[in-house]
Amino acid sequence: MPGVQTTTAVAERTTPVELSAIGQALAILGDRWVLLILQRAFLLRVRTFAGWRDELGISESVLASRLKELLAHGILTTAAYRNGRTRNEYRLTDRGLDLWSLLVAIHSWERDWTDRPLPPLVHDVCGRDVRAYLACGGCREGMTARDTRTVRGPLATFARVGLPRQHRRTIATRTDFIGYCPDSMEILGDRWSTSVLAAAFLGARRFGDFQTELGIAPSVLTDRLRRFVELGVFQLGGGNYRLTERGLAFFKVFAFLVSWAQRELPAPAGSELTITHHSCGAALTPVLLCSDCGGKLERREVHFIT
Ligand SMILES: [Zn+2]
Ligand SMILES: [Zn+2]
Numbered sequence: 001m002p003g004v005q006t007t008t009a010v011a012e013r014t015t016p017v018e019l020s021a022i023g024q025a026l027a028i029l030g031d032r033w034v035l036l037i038l039q040r041a042f043l044l045r046v047r048t049f050a051g052w053r054d055e056l057g058i059s060e061s062v063l064a065s066r067l068k069e070l071l072a073h074g075i076l077t078t079a080a081y082r083n084g085r086t087r088n089e090y091r092l093t094d095r096g097l098d099l100w101s102l103l104v105a106i107h108s109w110e111r112d113w114t115d116r117p118l119p120p121l122v123h124d125v126c127g128r129d130v131r132a133y134l135a136c137g138g139c140r141e142g143m144t145a146r147d148t149r150t151v152r153g154p155l156a157t158f159a160r161v162g163l164p165r166q167h168r169r170t171i172a173t174r175t176d177f178i179g180y181c182p183d184s185m186e187i188l189g190d191r192w193s194t195s196v197l198a199a200a201f202l203g204a205r206r207f208g209d210f211q212t213e214l215g216i217a218p219s220v221l222t223d224r225l226r227r228f229v230e231l232g233v234f235q236l237g238g239g240n241y242r243l244t245e246r247g248l249a250f251f252k253v254f255a256f257l258v259s260w261a262q263r264e265l266p267a268p269a270g271s272e273l274t275i276t277h278h279s280c281g282a283a284l285t286p287v288l289l290c291s292d293c294g295g296k297l298e299r300r301e302v303h304f305i306t
Contacts, residue, residue: 020271025261032189126293137285145251155270
């Protein structure tokens with residue numbers, strides 16, 4: 001495995017500019033508040049500080065820090081608008097808008113793998129409540145993780161997510177309306193969890209594989225692996241943590257994360273990850289297709305009924 005380092009060395013040496021695009025994306029998006037802020041922006045068109053605060057029941061200091069990060073990463077921008085007097089609001093940039101497919105992919109996984117009632121996704125072209133399924137943009141064939149091969153560049157230490165923010169693992173959020181279900185929030189909602197899952201998609205199976213890949217403290221890794229087994233995402237056998245069907249289905253989300261990251265975030269040469277679609281041999285450009293009419297789902301042509 002390339003770039004084996006000790007935990008200490010990683011902590012000292014890893015800075016954001018050294019991270020691969022995917023490592024940066026995991027660091028930015030592997031946070032439940034960030035995901036919930038983006039989700040509310042997409043689904044409810046929340047644009048103001050007070051809007052998110054009231055909608056999510058989030059503390060003002062946490063919200064302020066997350067909005068600051070989203071501004072710094074060019075996912076949100078501020079814009080003045082007039083409503084009696086001039087006020088500022090937050091808007092999704094093109095980079096931020098591009099995350100819609102990732103959020104739809106999470107919704108789609110939740111629909112397939114949880115019992116939770118979720119807002120219907122309507123495809124405006126066919127007018128129906130539809131499912132979004134993952135397909136290869138090159139050949140338009142539906143696909144899963146099993147239909148792919150992943151090759152990493154020589155410097156692809158993508159999963160080194162640097163120094164994590166301090167996260168509490170359980171946060172009471174008002175997510176019952178349109179919120180992500182607790183399972184997907186646990187899988188994606190903090191950067192170590194997201195990174196453990198990403199490492200599994202890259203072939204990590206044993207405790208040591210994850211540790212080498214992530215430079216993660218053993219106690220944190222033990223905790224995340226145990227939760228993933230409890231959540232039915234990993235199956236433990238013979239010292240190997242293998243993705244279950246439920247875990248493998250998360251590839252849909254992972255594919256959009258990789259695609260967004262490599263398109264949008266600057267990264268050192270040689271740190272890229274190439275996912276190839278077996279049957280057509282093309283580098284994967286993930287797209288979502290409509291389960292009803294088979295058309296490609298576009299951001300402006302879908303909406304959730306909230
Ligand atoms: Zn293909
Ligand atoms: Zn359709």
